Amino acid sequence: MTTQSMLDERYGRRRRGAPRWGIVVAITIGVIVTGLFGWMTIASTLDDVGADATGFEIVDDHSVVVNFQITAPLGRSVACALEAQDVEHGVVGWKIVEFPASDQHARAFRETIPTTAEATTGLVNSCWVT
Known part of the structure:
Protein backbone atom coordinates (compact mmCIF):
# COMPACT_ATOMS: atom_id res chain seq x y z
CA MET A 1 0.00 0.00 0.00
CA LEU A 46 -11.55 64.02 27.42
CA ASP A 47 -11.30 67.81 27.03
CA ASP A 48 -14.49 68.23 25.01
CA VAL A 49 -16.63 71.23 25.99
CA GLY A 50 -20.22 71.59 24.82
CA ALA A 51 -22.02 74.94 24.71
CA ASP A 52 -25.61 75.82 23.91
CA ALA A 53 -27.10 79.29 23.74
CA THR A 54 -30.43 79.20 25.57
CA GLY A 55 -31.50 82.75 24.76
CA PHE A 56 -30.50 86.34 24.25
CA GLU A 57 -31.87 89.78 25.05
CA ILE A 58 -31.14 92.99 23.17
CA VAL A 59 -30.60 95.54 25.95
CA ASP A 60 -29.93 98.61 23.80
CA ASP A 61 -27.94 99.70 20.73
CA HIS A 62 -24.67 98.92 22.49
CA SER A 63 -25.19 95.67 24.39
CA VAL A 64 -26.80 92.25 24.22
CA VAL A 65 -27.18 89.67 26.98
CA VAL A 66 -26.57 86.00 26.13
CA ASN A 67 -27.89 83.12 28.23
CA PHE A 68 -26.05 79.85 27.69
CA GLN A 69 -25.02 76.63 29.32
CA ILE A 70 -21.82 74.66 29.07
CA THR A 71 -20.89 71.06 29.77
CA ALA A 72 -17.23 70.68 30.63
CA PRO A 73 -14.86 68.18 32.24
CA LEU A 74 -14.93 68.26 36.04
CA GLY A 75 -12.19 70.27 37.69
CA ARG A 76 -11.10 72.06 34.48
CA SER A 77 -11.37 75.79 33.80
CA VAL A 78 -13.14 76.81 30.60
CA ALA A 79 -13.12 79.83 28.29
CA CYS A 80 -15.86 80.75 25.82
CA ALA A 81 -16.01 83.15 22.89
CA LEU A 82 -19.34 84.98 22.76
CA GLU A 83 -20.45 87.11 19.85
CA ALA A 84 -23.22 89.47 18.86
CA GLN A 85 -24.34 89.74 15.23
CA ASP A 86 -26.35 92.30 13.29
CA VAL A 87 -29.13 91.69 10.79
CA GLU A 88 -26.62 90.79 8.04
CA HIS A 89 -24.79 88.32 10.34
CA GLY A 90 -21.85 90.68 10.71
CA VAL A 91 -20.08 90.53 14.05
CA VAL A 92 -20.79 93.71 16.02
CA GLY A 93 -19.61 92.48 19.42
CA TRP A 94 -17.18 89.89 20.75
CA LYS A 95 -16.21 88.81 24.24
CA ILE A 96 -14.01 86.08 25.72
CA VAL A 97 -15.11 84.94 29.17
CA GLU A 98 -13.23 82.56 31.44
CA PHE A 99 -14.86 80.34 34.04
CA PRO A 100 -12.99 78.72 36.93
CA ALA A 101 -12.86 74.96 37.44
CA SER A 102 -15.94 73.45 38.99
CA ASP A 103 -17.16 70.16 40.39
CA GLN A 104 -20.34 70.48 38.29
CA HIS A 105 -20.50 68.96 34.82
CA ALA A 106 -23.15 71.37 33.46
CA ARG A 107 -23.44 75.05 34.34
CA ALA A 108 -25.58 77.96 33.13
CA PHE A 109 -24.36 81.54 32.64
CA ARG A 110 -25.60 84.98 31.63
CA GLU A 111 -23.11 87.41 30.08
CA THR A 112 -23.42 90.90 28.59
CA ILE A 113 -21.60 91.58 25.31
CA PRO A 114 -20.78 95.20 24.43
CA THR A 115 -21.53 96.00 20.77
CA THR A 116 -20.48 98.67 18.29
CA ALA A 117 -23.90 98.75 16.63
CA GLU A 118 -27.37 97.36 17.24
CA ALA A 119 -27.28 93.57 17.46
CA THR A 120 -30.06 91.22 16.40
CA THR A 121 -28.68 88.09 18.06
CA GLY A 122 -26.19 86.85 20.61
CA LEU A 123 -24.56 83.45 20.56
CA VAL A 124 -21.74 81.25 21.81
CA ASN A 125 -19.09 80.92 19.09
CA SER A 126 -17.01 78.24 20.85
CA CYS A 127 -15.71 77.02 24.20
CA TRP A 128 -12.50 75.24 25.17
CA VAL A 129 -10.60 73.95 28.19
CA THR A 130 -7.93 76.35 29.40
Missing part, protein backbone atom coordinates in the same frame (compact mmCIF):
# COMPACT_ATOMS: atom_id res chain seq x y z
CA THR A 2 1.26 3.45 -0.96
CA THR A 3 0.98 6.20 1.61
CA GLN A 4 1.02 9.93 1.14
CA SER A 5 4.43 10.21 2.72
CA MET A 6 5.84 7.63 0.31
CA LEU A 7 4.44 9.56 -2.66
CA ASP A 8 5.83 12.82 -1.31
CA GLU A 9 9.26 11.23 -0.92
CA ARG A 10 9.15 9.67 -4.39
CA TYR A 11 8.20 12.90 -6.19
CA GLY A 12 10.22 15.28 -4.04
CA ARG A 13 7.30 17.11 -2.48
CA ARG A 14 7.60 18.56 0.95
CA ARG A 15 4.76 19.17 3.33
CA ARG A 16 4.52 22.75 4.42
CA GLY A 17 3.25 23.77 7.80
CA ALA A 18 1.11 26.89 8.14
CA PRO A 19 3.27 29.96 8.71
CA ARG A 20 2.18 30.45 12.29
CA TRP A 21 4.51 33.34 12.98
CA GLY A 22 2.81 35.32 10.20
CA ILE A 23 -0.62 34.80 11.75
CA VAL A 24 0.69 35.79 15.18
CA VAL A 25 2.30 38.96 13.80
CA ALA A 26 -0.89 39.91 11.89
CA ILE A 27 -3.06 39.43 14.98
CA THR A 28 -0.62 41.40 17.14
CA ILE A 29 -0.57 44.31 14.68
CA GLY A 30 -4.38 44.23 14.50
CA VAL A 31 -4.69 44.41 18.28
CA ILE A 32 -2.18 47.27 18.51
CA VAL A 33 -3.89 49.29 15.76
CA THR A 34 -7.33 48.75 17.31
CA GLY A 35 -6.04 49.82 20.73
CA LEU A 36 -4.36 52.90 19.27
CA PHE A 37 -7.52 54.06 17.49
CA GLY A 38 -9.54 53.41 20.64
CA TRP A 39 -7.18 55.50 22.75
CA MET A 40 -7.14 58.32 20.19
CA THR A 41 -10.95 58.41 20.25
CA ILE A 42 -11.11 58.52 24.04
CA ALA A 43 -8.28 61.05 24.40
CA SER A 44 -9.88 63.47 21.93
CA THR A 45 -13.11 63.59 23.96
